[in-house]
Amino acid sequence: MRWLLLATALLLSACSTLQPPPPAIDGQLQGSLGPNWLFEGKAGIRQGAHADSASIDWRQQGEQFEIRLSGPLGQGGMQIEGGPDGVNMQVSGEAETYRAATPEGVMQQALGWHLPVSQARFWVQGRPDPDYPFSPLTGTDGFEQLGWRIEIQRLTQISDLLVLPARLEFSYDDLRIRLVIRDWQRTD
Numbered sequence: 001m002r003w004l005l006l007a008t009a010l011l012l013s014a015c016s017t018l019q020p021p022p023p024a025i026d027g028q029l030q031g032s033l034g035p036n037w038l039f040e041g042k043a044g045i046r047q048g049a050h051a052d053s054a055s056i057d058w059r060q061q062g063e064q065f066e067i068r069l070s071g072p073l074g075q076g077g078m079q080i081e082g083g084p085d086g087v088n089m090q091v092s093g094e095a096e097t098y099r100a101a102t103p104e105g106v107m108q109q110a111l112g113w114h115l116p117v118s119q120a121r122f123w124v125q126g127r128p129d130p131d132y133p134f135s136p137l138t139g140t141d142g143f144e145q146l147g148w149r150i151e152i153q154r155l156t157q158i159s160d161l162l163v164l165p166a167r168l169e170f171s172y173d174d175l176r177i178r179l180v181i182r183d184w185q186r187t188d
Contacts, residue, residue: 028141028155029126031162035062036188039124041181043069048174056179060121061187080106119145124179126152126165148172158184 038059045052054077057068063083070077080089080103087106089098100106103118119129126142128134134145142151149171156166164184170177 029152029163029165031159031164033125033162033164033184033186034188036060036186038185038187039181040183041179043180044178046176046178058124059187065121119148120170123148123150123170124165124168124181126150126155126168142168156181156184 038057040057041055043054043056052071054069054071059066064081065083066079066081068077068079077092078089080087082088082103086099086101087103089106089110091098091110098106098109100109119132122129123145128143128145128150132145134143136143137149137151140151141153142149144150149169151169151171152165152167153169154165154167155163157163164181165179166181168179168181170179
């Protein structure tokens with residue numbers, strides 16, 4: 001459970017630079033939430049025969065972010081927060097607080113390996129990070145970037161001008177992270 005929470009939190013943590021949203025890959029995606037938003041949902045992770053899940057609440061306020069994860073029935077959990085001044089992560093039941101300049105640095109400390117976590121604030125909105133090359137997927141909505149496949153499996157209408165992902169899957173080799181977003185909100 002601990003590795004699920006760490007990997008999911010850090011994969012989904014935001015980068016600390018504020019950039020305009022890149023163009024949508026899926027022609028059905030519409031609009032942008034802007035720099036201040038939140039979502040609630042569930043994350044599932046599968047690697048080989050191992051699978052686990054967690055509830056997720058993510059709040060983005062400009063360059064600052066806070067992500068809370070909790071296991072089934074509220075067991076376990078973690079909070080990761082950060083911005084330009086660094087990233088802190090606290091795991092329930094552990095006295096140690098992990099600190100680093102980037103989400104990747106926190107993940108390296110906690111797990112000894114890292115994922116391209118800074119790109120996830122774009123990926124959850126169905127968009128590639130504008131700083132890296134990408135290629136659209138063939139036959140399905142989504143794209144590949146940095147060796148990851150980001151598949152948009154379902155969209156939801158937020159308003160007349162805003163359509164965002166409601167279900168996505170991030171995959172790399174035998175690692176699969178599925179994200180089901182129940183509620184998107186602007187938090188201006």
